[in-house]
Amino acid sequence: MSQLVRMFLVVFVVAIGLMYATVYLNSSEGYSGGNTLTVYNWGDYVDPELIARFEEETGIKVIYQTFDSNEAMMTKIKQGGTTYDVAIPSEYAVSKMKAEKLLKEIDHSLLPNLKHIDPSFLGLSFDPQNTHSIPYFWGTVGIVFNPKMVGDLTFDSWDDLWDESLRNNVFLLDGAREVMGMGLNSLGYSLNDTDEAHLQEALAKLAKLTPNVKAIVGDEIKMLIANEEAAAGLVWSGDASEIMTENEELDYVVPKEGSNLWFDNMVIPKTARNLEGAHKFINFMLDPEVAAQNAEYVGYSTPNKDALAFLPEEISGDKRFYPDKELTERLEVYNNLGPRMLSHYNELFLEFKMHRK
Template sequence: MRKIITSIMAILMVILILFGTQRYLSSKTGTNVSSDKVLNLYNWGDYIDPALLKKFTKETGYRVSYETFDSNEAMYTKIKQGGTSYDLAVPSDYMIQKMKREKLLLPIDHSKLTGIGNYDNRFLNQSFDKNNRYSLPYFWGTLGIIYNDKYVNAKDIQHWDDLWSPQFKNQIMLVDSARDGLAIPLITQNKSVNDKSRADLAAAQAKLRTLMPNIKAIVADEIKMYMAQNEASIAVTYSGEAAEALSNNKHLHYIVPSEGSNLWFDNIVMPKTAKHKAAAYAFLNFISEPKNAAQNAEYIGYATPNKKAVALLPKAIRDDKQFYPSNQTVSHLQVYDDLGQTWTERYNDAFLEFKMTQR
């Protein structure tokens, strides 16, 4: 009897181990898988169509372990610590520059890429990664202004300086970001958004302080919800956030001031600890295919840098100048550089001092 019980226990243990292994390999949220037939992807939350992950697995045989982060800084810290081996990650422009400088990234072998020719040249060879040696563009967008036509006339809010109009007292929601908040007065004063002059930064802070009477709130992700619910007349935020707000309120519109703004990128990189390079290149090629990139752009709502994918999007999307602006508008946009620790702290301090003046 003991032998029979022992045999049954052994069989049960095998079943449990096999079941546990299957769950482990199939996880797409928060599991760093070590199997050779897997891709460990580190990305922002809800930043890819889940159907594409299933399609990738079906086409290539690589299971996807999908972990998420909520800020570039959190992503950077985890990768720098090195305790987890990600095959691909999706940082923003300035963070790519920082990670590259600190040797946290592997160069990308362009000879293994099959779809790099699908990308719009305007979004390649950016200052943060010349010749795209370490990254491929994933999504891009702008910093701009949302306004509600129930309360604001379009002609009254076309430029950054319009935000200072007395008619908008206590009506503006401002994104809670030092770089974005200070970029606005810097641009209005014909300065670079990457300015490293103490005098220029002080002047930008002083001008931003005079905007405070018009500020209703300084918030982050909640902006899209508040604007969709008619909680404010105007907001300064990112194009992707604006797209979601506009989809929930027909009275909302998004503009990028013609004098310039921020052009941001989220690019795919290969961390130096990547263990599954074949899977990584398979995914880079998969997501570069126009059909897949177009499907992803429709799901996420952000602008795709894949020019062949843009051609596959519905006409209403690809012709929407709010989110696919003209070449002339793009030519006036500026990409954030990594300012280094000292200047990053100065920008953060200047914005914090501004926030402290809020009523």
């Protein structure tokens, strides 16, 4: 065999190997098109039975991948190496992704079930015409607490967290916007405040909270509080619901000074190849019965007004997770503060964490 033929065979074998590798990577890392749909979501944030039902009803195979932060999700989509057809970012991430042209417009004519969304959850500041996002879940940030461990404290005010009786007895979730927002709200300021004097005032007040802070943690906060490792914790409402399912002694409240009203949303990233399938999936998740089943599984509040009829009364009638207008009017959506200010919030939060050591 001549050297030229041998070289040709080597190149041919390598090329075939690369082709199969590409096919494999595409299938495992989010290849979409035809009868395949890649959904990029938070962990355990959809009922697996609904994925199976969607596949059965449409014949579309769903590849379900997860992320643990909006920033990680945005970075992956911005890189563009992986195809995602539907993603579930939070509201401030939607605003940022729109500005950076990371999203495709959504065709409302392909979403007949959009009519089931409560109008008060549409047309919000981060996407005024809902051209790029559709509400998925919503909730609040507040305090979950164990009444038998906190004496007379009711946490009607954020200031209760600073009570000296809670020394080494409070968990905080590991989020700059949430913790800084709590500090700002406790002083009567907006959780979107960018006034440096107000930010420093909030940081100084948070420093006084450190004797009460047992730990700043991630997802493990749910297990720790359910197991009564601390008397109270700063949490998202969905986590509070899950914690309270594990330990019925616990309660949840949003303090009177106000807090965050957050939304997670269905979007179609710029990487999408299966646009028809993406719209089918979004419309499927907007079906009232589907939305109700998903809300019951996940534990977060659904923006689907017609889904409430399919939820047990103990869920849909629970004012802690479906609060009345009087409370929601005191809540704020996180604004996209821009990279410089977001970085500053993170720096202040890091300074607070370092102060604890």
